[in-house]
Amino acid sequence: MTMAETLSAGMSAMQARRLLAGLLREDGIESADLDARLLICAALAIDHTSLATQTDRILSAVDAKALSALATRRLRREPVARILGGKEFWGLPFRLSADTLVPRPETETVVEAALAAMHDRRDHPLRIADLGTGSGAILLALLRELPRASGIGTDLSAGALATARANAADLQLSDRAMFAACDYSAALRGPFDLLVSNPPYIESGDIDHLQTDVREHDPRLALDGGVDGLAAYRAIAADARRLLSPGGALVVELGAGQLAAVSDIMANAGLTPAAQARADLAGIPRALTLVVAS
Ligand SMILES: C[S@@+](CC[C@H](N)C(=O)[O-])C[C@H]1O[C@@H](n2cnc3c(N)ncnc32)[C@H](O)[C@@H]1O
Known part of the structure; x- marks a missing residue:
């Protein structure tokens, strides 16, 4: 039938x-x-x-x-979010395109950790950079919560940046959100109070074994973290000290099992954890907050 x-x-x-x-x-x-x-x-x-x-x-x-x-x-096996062309994140509607990752619920831990890091400065004119912004989900959720903050989202994908700009307009945040084509933070000038990122962190060799929903419908650029899944963390770590303001924090999302390796990369770049990694609903350490080591 x-x-x-x-x-x-x-x-x-x-x-x-x-x-x-x-x-x-x-x-x-x-x-x-x-x-x-x-x-x-x-x-x-x-x-x-x-x-x-x-x-x-x-x-x-x-x-x-x-x-x-x-x-x-x-x-x-096309994900519902792709079929509908949108996904809710942090209670906000985000439109998607073929160039954007579907924002995941666990990425909300990055928003939570970033807000916790800025809890005593929520009303300050904070400067935020979201490295690998995709749909703009993390940056726009933060701007919703931090009324005087402004920020920039970077991505290598022009299509993702166009979608992020459209989301900023839909959420009436365009006056506080900029988007730029850039290799993570390479072209940025600081200082920033918050650097946030949910970078691609899947090992290249594992991508072919992911579920069809992810493998065939999320952009490879959003998934592929290089041979060991850690390439993006190295790039972000290399620039973070240059960009962070005194009292600033870097918050990164972690893939399952990456806490120790990412902590090492960050330590080698002079960054130290500010708090225990925040776990997602499955208990997996998911968001790591780092500050410049004293
Ligand atoms: C895992 S997705 C995260 C998207 C979004 N921040 C979220 O949490 O839903 C990673 C993003 O990084 C972008 N990206 C990959 N390599 C990049 C690079 N070298 N510089 C900047 N962005 C990059 C991808 O295009 C993708 O949008």
């Missing part, structure tokens, strides 16, 4: 949601229930609250065709 025959006109939104969730689950997609809800909302062009009040709504032929098309893409 084809997807179009399975999800057909005449069924209710509730029936379609259950059927789709079952199809996704049978295919091994763990987030089947959530994905089904998001895809039905997208096909019917309604939000979650409206879906809850429209469970008896009967799908038209147009609705069923739209839903079938979205379901087919998900069954081919």
Whole structure:
């Protein structure tokens, strides 16, 4: 039976949601229930609250065709965020493009750690640089929380920078956010109160073994951390002392198992941990805050 025959006109939104969730689950997609809800909302062009009040709504032929098309893409392992063209991060909507990583929930630990590092200066005119900004997620989340801060996001990808600029405009942060094509911080002049980065940290040889959702849909430039996964940390560490203001902090996201190796790279560059690495919801040390060693 084809997807179009399975999800057909005449069924209710509730029936379609259950059927789709079952199809996704049978295919091994763990987030089947959530994905089904998001895809039905997208096909019917309604939000979650409206879906809850429209469970008896009967799908038209147009609705069923739209839903079938979205379901087919998900069954081919395209991530829901890619299908929808956007993802929520730090409670804010971010649009995506083929050139941007889908922001991950664990990256919110970087935002938390950066805010903790600046907790007594939240109202100051802080200067922030986000190295490898992608969609602009980290920088824009910080600017939302720090009302007098301004910042620059750098990336090698022109497409990512265009998306980040669009996100800044959507979030009405364009007056405090700049974006520039740059190899991490190579072209920046300090001082910065905060350097933040979620750099590419997957070992090159591991990329072909990642889940299809990631391997085929996140840009390789956003994933590939070189032979040992640590190339970006070396580049960022080399520049950090030059750029940090007195009292400033560098916060980097870590890949699983990278805490010791990244700490060593930072120590060799004269940077010392300011706090224990912040763990994500899975208990993995995820955000490391560093300051210039005295
Ligand atoms: C893991 S993604 C993080 C994106 C975003 N900050 C986030 O957390 O969702 C890494 C980003 O670094 C960018 N990148 C890769 N190499 C770079 C380089 N040499 N200089 C600047 N950015 C780079 C990629 O294009 C990508 O946007």
